Amino acid sequence: MIQPNRLTPDQYAENFSDIHPPFETTDAALVEANRCLFCYDAPCMKSCPTGIDVPKFIKQIATENIKGSAHTIFVSNIMGAGCSKVCPVEKLCEGACVYNFMEEAPISIAKLQRYSTEKAMAANWQLFKRKESTGKKIAIVGAGPAGLSCAHVLSREGIDVTIFEKEAKGGGLMTYGIAAYKVTPEFCEDEVNYILGIGGIEIKYNQELGKDISLADLQKDFDAVYLGIGVGLARQLEIPGEELEGVEDAIKFIYDIRNKGFNLVAVGDHVAVIGMGMTAIDAATQAKRLGAKKVTMVYRRTENEKPCTQAELDIAKLDGCEIIWLAAPKEIIGENGKVKQLVCSKMKLGEEDASGRRSPVDTGEAFILDVDMVIKAAGQMPFEELVKSYQIDNKNGKIKIEKEATNIAGVFAGGDCVNGGKEVVDAVQAGKDGAAAMIRYLSRKGAK
Amino acid sequence: MADISSNFLGIKSPNPFWLASAPPTDKKINVLRAFEAGWGGVVWKTLGSQVKNVSSRYSAVSFGGKKMMGFNNIELISDRPLDLNLKEIAECVKLFPDRARRVPLMADNDKKSWHDLIKKVEDTGAHGLELNFGCPHGMTERGMGAAVGQDPEIARMVVEWVMETATIPVITKLTPNVHSVVPTGRAVVEAGTQALSLINTIQSITGINLDTLVPNPYVAGKSVFGGYCGPAVKPIALKMLTTIAQDATTSKVPVSGIGGVSTWKDAVEFMLLGASNVQVCTAAMNHGFRIVEDMCEGMNNWMDEKGFKTLNDFIGKSVEKITHWEDLDINYHHIANINQDKCIHCGLCYIACEDASHQSINLAYGKPYNTYTIKEEECVGCNLCQLVCPVNECITMEEHRVAPEYLNWIGFQKKGLPLNDH
Numbered sequence: 001m002i003q004p005n006r007l008t009p010d011q012y013a014e015n016f017s018d019i020h021p022p023f024e025t026t027d028a029a030l031v032e033a034n035r036c037l038f039c040y041d042a043p044c045m046k047s048c049p050t051g052i053d054v055p056k057f058i059k060q061i062a063t064e065n066i067k068g069s070a071h072t073i074f075v076s077n078i079m080g081a082g083c084s085k086v087c088p089v090e091k092l093c094e095g096a097c098v099y100n101f102m103e104e105a106p107i108s109i110a111k112l113q114r115y116s117t118e119k120a121m122a123a124n125w126q127l128f129k130r131k132e133s134t135g136k137k138i139a140i141v142g143a144g145p146a147g148l149s150c151a152h153v154l155s156r157e158g159i160d161v162t163i164f165e166k167e168a169k170g171g172g173l174m175t176y177g178i179a180a181y182k183v184t185p186e187f188c189e190d191e192v193n194y195i196l197g198i199g200g201i202e203i204k205y206n207q208e209l210g211k212d213i214s215l216a217d218l219q220k221d222f223d224a225v226y227l228g229i230g231v232g233l234a235r236q237l238e239i240p241g242e243e244l245e246g247v248e249d250a251i252k253f254i255y256d257i258r259n260k261g262f263n264l265v266a267v268g269d270h271v272a273v274i275g276m277g278m279t280a281i282d283a284a285t286q287a288k289r290l291g292a293k294k295v296t297m298v299y300r301r302t303e304n305e306k307p308c309t310q311a312e313l314d315i316a317k318l319d320g321c322e323i324i325w326l327a328a329p330k331e332i333i334g335e336n337g338k339v340k341q342l343v344c345s346k347m348k349l350g351e352e353d354a355s356g357r358r359s360p361v362d363t364g365e366a367f368i369l370d371v372d373m374v375i376k377a378a379g380q381m382p383f384e385e386l387v388k389s390y391q392i393d394n395k396n397g398k399i400k401i402e403k404e405a406t407n408i409a410g411v412f413a414g415g416d417c418v419n420g421g422k423e424v425v426d427a428v429q430a431g432k433d434g435a436a437a438m439i440r441y442l443s444r445k446g447a448k
Numbered sequence: 449m450a451d452i453s454s455n456f457l458g459i460k461s462p463n464p465f466w467l468a469s470a471p472p473t474d475k476k477i478n479v480l481r482a483f484e485a486g487w488g489g490v491v492w493k494t495l496g497s498q499v500k501n502v503s504s505r506y507s508a509v510s511f512g513g514k515k516m517m518g519f520n521n522i523e524l525i526s527d528r529p530l531d532l533n534l535k536e537i538a539e540c541v542k543l544f545p546d547r548a549r550r551v552p553l554m555a556d557n558d559k560k561s562w563h564d565l566i567k568k569v570e571d572t573g574a575h576g577l578e579l580n581f582g583c584p585h586g587m588t589e590r591g592m593g594a595a596v597g598q599d600p601e602i603a604r605m606v607v608e609w610v611m612e613t614a615t616i617p618v619i620t621k622l623t624p625n626v627h628s629v630v631p632t633g634r635a636v637v638e639a640g641t642q643a644l645s646l647i648n649t650i651q652s653i654t655g656i657n658l659d660t661l662v663p664n665p666y667v668a669g670k671s672v673f674g675g676y677c678g679p680a681v682k683p684i685a686l687k688m689l690t691t692i693a694q695d696a697t698t699s700k701v702p703v704s705g706i707g708g709v710s711t712w713k714d715a716v717e718f719m720l721l722g723a724s725n726v727q728v729c730t731a732a733m734n735h736g737f738r739i740v741e742d743m744c745e746g747m748n749n750w751m752d753e754k755g756f757k758t759l760n761d762f763i764g765k766s767v768e769k770i771t772h773w774e775d776l777d778i779n780y781h782h783i784a785n786i787n788q789d790k791c792i793h794c795g796l797c798y799i800a801c802e803d804a805s806h807q808s809i810n811l812a813y814g815k816p817y818n819t820y821t822i823k824e825e826e827c828v829g830c831n832l833c834q835l836v837c838p839v840n841e842c843i844t845m846e847e848h849r850v851a852p853e854y855l856n857w858i859g860f861q862k863k864g865l866p867l868n869d870h
Binding site: 101 | 512513791792793794795796798799811815816817818838839
């Protein structure tokens with residue numbers, strides 16, 4: 001049965017407490033900071049999509065220059081605080097740490113990054129000074145990581161920024177699309193406010209492109225426009241029974257957890273989660289943490305091809321989620337309009353596909369899972385219709401850019417709406433690149 | 449098992465590890481604990497005229513998260529009543545007759561004061577006297593401690609007074625706060641001291657509190673120069689010890705080595721450069737008396753591996769290996785080699801060589817891992833890359849002699865060979 005209120009307030013609090021707790025003491029941070037070798041042209045730095053000078057910020061913790069440390073992080077990544085909580089560091093900076101070659105634990109880069117950035121946010125150190133206003137105005141659509149990062153760089157340069165956000169809060173997927181045990185909605189709000197602290201950035205909430213605002217108006221009212229609209233629509237399974245009560249998409253499920261309060265989010269007794277990406281993991285673990293008796297993750301390839309990281313998979317396993325590899329959903333069977341069973345095809349690996357991974361092939365055999373809820377996390381779709389309606393060049397809805405510019409003069413884009421959905425840290429870098437391109441564009445335009 | 453028992457001027461002890469004159473040797477309670485822990489001997493905290501100490505007294509230098517790399521103090525000689533110290537010394541001698549007990553002295557600057565003090569100490573049954581000519585703070589203002597040791601003629605005079613009356617061995621402790629320890633060393637040996645000990649602490653300021661702007665250690669808004677010791681001073685102590693071992697006069701007497709000894713390795717190094725035994729203080733203040741266990745075991749195992757049966761088999765063995773720069777073999781050359789299987793791509797060798805040495809390491813860019821190789825024709829063999837490398841035996845220095853024969857700088861000039869050939 002699908003029902004809310006499965007646990008006591010204490011149980012919810014425990015299940016959704018911080019999965020990567022911070023350093024408890026300054027001493028603990030110093031011990032770790034002093035382990036850092038201070039590599040030159042450091043592999044960790046080169047593995048960070050935003051290129052944070054990791055050895056430098058860690059050295060600054062060791063010298064007790066925390067303000068300097070926070071500045072080093074934020075100058076490359078204004079969402080450095082959030083990224084320290086949500087980045088899959090095991091495949092980025094920490095995965096590249098040279099200590100791995102010594103069979104030593106890598107430096108806890110994320111934890112150290114959190115140490116400095118949390119101190120900066122708590123004390124509201126405003127480490128950047130906005131240049132005098134140039135009078136230039138830029139509109140940004142979407143207050144997610146790409147939009148906020150773009151806005152901050154532009155504001156630093158004295159450009160007046162207006163962000164149009166369709167939701168009631170900023171932060172984008174950081175606020176609405178990530179497991180609550182990684183970042184809380186409160187933290188996300190603090191982070192947005194901290195970024196806005198520089199001044200010169202206004203966010204207009206509940207303003208959706210194509211509904212409340214139009215691209216033409218933005219082009220008319222602003223010197224340039226940046227689209228950081230992300231992706232949003234869950235990919236459909238396109239199997240019979242998808243319309244049954246109890247079939248939900250992971251984005252919506254996670255959105256509710258972050259928006260409603262844990263006790264108000266209904267979850268089934270036995271939940272099947274389709275997919276093995278980060279979002280699938282976040283949905284499965286949180287379904288379990290909301291009190292589902294059993295959660296089964298179903299993925300059509302093997303562990304070798306999984307899109308999530310090993311660390312993420314470990315969380316799911318430790319939470320007690322069951323995993324069935326080489327299984328593709330075939331049909332959802334209902335009773336009285338409600339989910340009763342999930343029929344899966346047994347798969348095997350065939351030839352390599354375009355992604356270089358061996359693609360799954362149906363063996364013709366099938367099996368049945370007794371479930372009362374199915375959460376779909378088979379990827380997200382770009383806003384294809386919206387993009388096409390503005391005649392923006394795209395590939396299956398993903399906006400095409402060249403040097404961050406779309407085919408429409410003065411309209412730039414970046415982040416998930418371009419790349420189809422990557423990490424927060426990738427979107428932050430896209431925002432920086434977009435800002436740099438727009439600044440060049442404005443100066444060219446001004447020169448004419 | 450090697451024999452690590454020590455005989456210093458006839459003062460016998462089961463091992464060459466003595467606790468130096470300092471707070472750990474201030475009272476019977478500490479000294480008995482030290483003997484129970486296994487220390488071979490103790491130099492009691494210096495006795496002399498009555499003093500009064502201040503609060504606070506110590507400060508330290510931390511480096512890279514390691515506490516007490518260097519340590520300093522502004523404490524004076526023992527501030528306990530002389531009679532109490534003498535009574536406790538006598539009791540300790542009785543309880544542990546097999547351990548060495550030396551009593552350091554620092555009397556007022558007149559003959560009678562020294563004679564009276566020596567008489568009282570000898571009555572306790574102590575095995576030797578150590579003349580404290582080294583204390584760099586507090587006592588110097590009264591014309592004692594380093595004020596004596598910094599002037600060879602005053603030091604000579606005081607030793608002569610002491611030798612008139614002393615019946616037990618006399619060791620003179622030297623101050624490092626001089627351009628060379630040799631002149632005072634010669635003067636006191638000529639005056640009859642039977643042994644030397646060095647170094648005492650080095651005048652220092654360990655740091656400043658960046659909130660209050662008051663240097664450490666803090667005493668009511670002020671500070672004074674303190675005596676510096678601990679691991680940081682070991683290289684300076686070793687050099688000074690070597691100059692004593694190289695001098696014809698001072699090398700005739702045994703030396704007790706002091707200055708940052710923390711491990712058996714440090715002790716072996718002091719002894720290889722001529723010390724007959726070592727004295728330890730900061731390491732015990734940092735970790736307690738238990739450190740002596742590994743000092744004994746480590747030295748023993750090393751001696752077994754090297755085939756040394758007694759301490760005398762290796763004392764002084766490295767002295768002859770310190771030479772004059774002019775005598776170094778200019779034809780010796782070695783070149784760094786980076787073992788690519790061990791390299792962790794940290795780039796520390798590269799940036800050190802590129803920015804601060806001889807631009808002899810090549811960087812081949814990789815994402816995320818660069819590859820670093822030695823430009824053999826550029827490498828001067830300075831060791832810097834090997835020193836900064838965090839991986840054991842990743843960078844090795846490989847011998848590539850310029851020519852097979854020995855050639856020193858004098859000979860090099862005579863031959864008119866070209867300069868800067870690299």
